[in-house]
Amino acid sequence: MRKWIGTAALAWLAGVAGPAQAGPAGAEGADFLYLVEPGDTLIGLAERYMASADGWRTLQRLNGVADPYRLVPGSRLRIPLSQIPEQAASARVVYVNGEVRANGRPVQVGMSLDESARIETPAAGSVTLELPDRSRITLPPNTTVAVRRLRTFARSGLTDTVIRIEQGGADTRVAPEGSGVGRFELHTPMMVTGVRGTSYRVAADAAGSRSEVLAGRVGVSAARPARPVPAGHAMSAAAQVSAGYGVGVSDRGRLSQPVALLPAPVLLPPADTVLGPAFDAAWQPVSGASAYHVKVARDAALTEVAWSGTTTDTRARPEGLPEGTLYLAVSAVDANRLTGLAAQAPVAVRLNPPAPFTLQPAADAVRYGETVAFAWAAVPGAASYELAVAGDAGFAGAVALHPAAEPASAQPQAPGQYWWRVRSVDAAGRPGPWSAPVAYRVEPPGPVPSMQDDGKTLQVGWPADRGAGTGYRVQLSADAGFATLLVDQHTETNAIELPRPAPGVYYVRVARAAPGAVPDTGAFSAPQRIEIFTYLMDGNGAAIGAGVGTDGGAGGGTGGGGRIRLH
CATH class of the missing domain: 2.60.40.10 (Immunoglobulins)
Structure with missing residues (x-):
């Protein structure tokens, strides 16, 4: 069996663990670690984990045990991983957001991914995998990982998982049901982490790698540096990181001391029910924060991320959310780029009935x-x-x-x-x-015109607008649709004199308009119907005719055979 880069901190964890933490405790180098529980014997442990019960002799020799029937509860036993029979396992895809790909193919919920899978998430996507022991691994946007090992211990069902993060990060909840873990390691180019039932995050980029522990403990060690370590800069090998702390490994392979994570921000609670796929999230500033990481997930454990983002402001607007009860989480990011503890609040999103078009x-x-x-x-x-x-x-x-x-x-x-x-x-x-x-x-509606006809010209007028300033557009047509315009003039006053057309039916309308502007049809007044009659003239050329009025309140005048009414 290949010897993976070890996680020395697990040994320290095992050494201080009490009976409450007994049982499967992860791996260190080429060995599986087990913390003795009351009643354990070497023969029983060999039957539970190894290929044969006769393996107890190997355990006795490797661990220096005097009496194979009398083991000290809480003490640590090493079991060679090479002598633990394993079988192939797979990870089940339980959540997908965006166009996630595995080995170049689209990933869908319900798919199984096996050992050697290479998974890539897009800029606005994420995926959550579930292992046979119910451990969950959430890969955020812009992440690429390679599954180096994905197996289970044949006799106990414990998982043996090694995942390499080439870029991006991973959020994990390992062995959430408290069964312990055979081996669970996340590798980055500069860092190796190994855990027992816990929740933690790992991120990797050009500046180095970081890990933040949210629950339990994590053993972190520096991998071989990508570039030579300068003289006088000794490389730290391993650290034990407890909940509420984080560490980083620089691009030169130097492991930092554990640093307390920033506290959770105080959220300004969103509305109990959000109508629509977006809402405004806000929180109070956290001292020492250089940015904030915001996510909205479909589950309280934050493993099924529907939206995520980073901002330097104290507010964000998650968008494109699904319907249902979601969970908003906000964490502060410190100067070391470590993401702190998260404040969390439920949000009910309602999308139905949908908004009309x-x-x-x-x-x-x-x-x-x-x-x-x-x-x-x-x-x-x-x-x-x-x-x-x-x-x-x-x-x-x-x-x-x-x-x-x-x-x-x-x-x-x-x-x-x-x-x-x-x-x-x-x-x-x-x-x-x-x-x-x-x-x-x-x-305002177009001003309604009125007309006077003296038998020679038409005087069209309308109420003046206060402060109109731009003038008016007057149109006269032989049809109500104004397809054929006989007059189309601009005037700066609220009256205009037009040549008297031949007897017949015409239509006039007025709109407020600047010189040269072509008003919308709706800007004009309703078309006013004009009836022009034949006049008799006296010897002096003056029109002879009865007085005329208007229909429909359109206004009118005297002295001619014209009539205007609302059409």
């Missing part, structure tokens, strides 16, 4: 008039909807809420800038997430 007004649309028509796509399963209109994009100010039984609503609106959004409500009255805010603007 907004139709109108579209983004940055302009509406003219005193009523705005809203419309959105119907959502299957939605019992009703709720429309919200506000004067700011964050909906922090006054918000008008309008229930709607159908995917449409018409609401009176004063001129101004607005944002709207809508959400679905289920049969139990529970709302889903809001749609994204949509900006729109309301402008």
Whole structure:
């Protein structure tokens, strides 16, 4: 059997462990370590772990035991790994986020990964593996690992796992059910860790390697340095790291002394229920922190990471979250790049019923008039909807809420800038997430024109706007759709004189507009229908005709055969 780089700290751990920690205790070099429990004998241990019960003689000789039937509880026994029969094992994929690949192929939940697998996580992805003893290994974004060894002890079922982290990191929960571990080691180019039932993290990058212990104890040793160690810089070989402490190994192979991890930040609790796939997380600053690591997981043990990120701020916005009860965790990062203890809080995320797809007004649309028509796509399963209109994009100010039984609503609106959004409500009255805010603007309706006809010209006028400043656009057409324009003029005043057209039916409309601007169709007043009649003239060329008025309150005048009415 190949002799792996040892974890000397495990020996120290075994030496100080009491009966409460007895049983399988990991590995040291080429040996499996066992801490004696009351009632243990060498013959019994050989039957439990070794190929033959006759192996007790090897145990007696290797460990200097005088009486194979009288072992001291809590004492440490070495069992050669080469004499422990093993069988092939596999790791089960229990969670995948993003396009994770193993040996170049996509990874899916439920897959089994065997010894020699090479696993890569993308920049926004992660994967969680579960070993036969229920140990879990979570690989965060931008991580590449190689599974060097993945087996179980044939007689006891203990795992024998060695994983090399080429880049990135790993979060582990080893033997969570307290069965102990045969061998569990994480190797980086500069560090080797070996553990017994515990929770810890390992990270590796160009600057070196780091390990932080969250529960239990970890033995850490420096691997062979990638570059020569300068004279006068002795390389530390191993350290015993307890919960709440971390260590690092520099790129020259120097192992630091254990350092206390920064305390957990004080979280500002998010809302009990978050509507939508994102929320704002905030916390109080931690003295000595240079950054903060934030993650959101699907389980309280933080092994199934749905989102993670690092920030120098005291707030973050996790996005793209799944529905359900999730767990927010925030840790402070110190100047040595060690990640501290995590503050944790549950967050209930609700995505259903889903937000409707907004139709109108579209983004940055302009509406003219005193009523705005809203419309959105119907959502299957939605019992009703709720429309919200506000004067700011964050909906922090006054918000008008309008229930709607159908995917449409018409609401009176004063001129101004607005944002709207809508959400679905289920049969139990529970709302889903809001749609994204949509900006729109309301402008006053076009001024309604009136007309006077003296038989020679048409005088069109309308109420003046205070501070209009830009003028008006006047159009005259022979059709109500204004496809054929007879007049299309700009004026700076609220009146215009037009040549009198031939008798017939015409349409006129007015919009506020700057010189040269082409207003939207909605900016114009409703088309006003004009009827032009034939006049009789006297000997002086003056028109002879009865007085005329207007229909529909459109205004009017006297002295001719013209009539204007709302079309």
